[in-house]
Amino acid sequence: MLEDSQAEMTSTESASSGPLTLAVDIGGSGVKAMLLDSAGNPLSERDRLSTPEPATPESVIEAIHQLAMSKTFDRVSVGFPGVVRQGTTYTAANLDQGWIGFNLGKSLEESLGKPVRVLNDADMQGFGAIEGQGAELVITLGTGVGFAMFVNGILVPNLELGHHPFRKGQTYEEQLGRAALDDVGKKRWNERLQKAIDLLSRTLNYDRLYLGGGNAKRIEIKLPENVKIVPNVSGLLGGIALWKN
Numbered sequence: 001m002l003e004d005s006q007a008e009m010t011s012t013e014s015a016s017s018g019p020l021t022l023a024v025d026i027g028g029s030g031v032k033a034m035l036l037d038s039a040g041n042p043l044s045e046r047d048r049l050s051t052p053e054p055a056t057p058e059s060v061i062e063a064i065h066q067l068a069m070s071k072t073f074d075r076v077s078v079g080f081p082g083v084v085r086q087g088t089t090y091t092a093a094n095l096d097q098g099w100i101g102f103n104l105g106k107s108l109e110e111s112l113g114k115p116v117r118v119l120n121d122a123d124m125q126g127f128g129a130i131e132g133q134g135a136e137l138v139i140t141l142g143t144g145v146g147f148a149m150f151v152n153g154i155l156v157p158n159l160e161l162g163h164h165p166f167r168k169g170q171t172y173e174e175q176l177g178r179a180a181l182d183d184v185g186k187k188r189w190n191e192r193l194q195k196a197i198d199l200l201s202r203t204l205n206y207d208r209l210y211l212g213g214g215n216a217k218r219i220e221i222k223l224p225e226n227v228k229i230v231p232n233v234s235g236l237l238g239g240i241a242l243w244k245n
């Protein structure tokens with residue numbers, strides 16, 4: 001069942017001409033979709049369905065179909081929470097293991113009848129957040145913890161630092177993912193985030209860091225000047241970048 005409002009527009013109602021993109025963000029707790037005009041501006045609300053359980057390729061694709069049903073679009077961009085190469089998903093830490101080696105791009109192209117491009121969700125979110133100058137790091141704080149790095153706007157794809165050791169024998173995702181937040185509470189989670197920012201700023205020496213994802217709204221620490229919280233909608237707005245070369 002749709003949880004958000006559905007104020008979608010059709011191509012004839014859109015102010016701009018050119019192809020319309022359906023941007024989809026597959027997350028561990030929600031599957032979100034939004035229609036973008038050819039310049040990447042939103043043309044609809046951000047619709048959301050709870051991620052089905054188990055989150056198999058079939059059940060998630062069914063959710064995407066439900067979200068797509070009421071919309072008119074020419075192409076589809078999908079952010080997926082795992083390693084993605086040429087439309088195929090290679091890891092899925094927070095979804096069903098049926099995704100390993102699954103060709104999501106091809107499968108959706110066949111069922112939706114439109115061209116589809118798939119990218120890691122943090123990578124897609126990053127495109128919606130960055131300035132395109134210098135070294136920029138993006139961290140998504142959600143069910144999992146995603147990382148994306150850009151140099152002068154060029155993506156270093158599938159960074160996967162979330163599964164890298166961080167502290168106390170645990171990875172960034174184990175320390176800062178949704179399960180950790182639920183487990184240790186907001187105060188300790190914020191302290192951990194502070195430590196992660198200190199460490200990452202000294203190791204990656206980024207010019208700017210963007211913090212996004214559903215749990216970015218729980219951030220309470222004072223952030224350095226070059227660290228910004230970005231709205232969760234960037235995860236979808238980044239979808240336009242998949243069609244620029």
Ligand code: BGC
Pocket residue numbers: 080081082083091093094120121122140142143144145146147160162163173
């Ligand atoms: C996945 C990443 C993803 C992140 C955020 C991690 O568990 O390995 O690919 O970007 O979660 O969804």
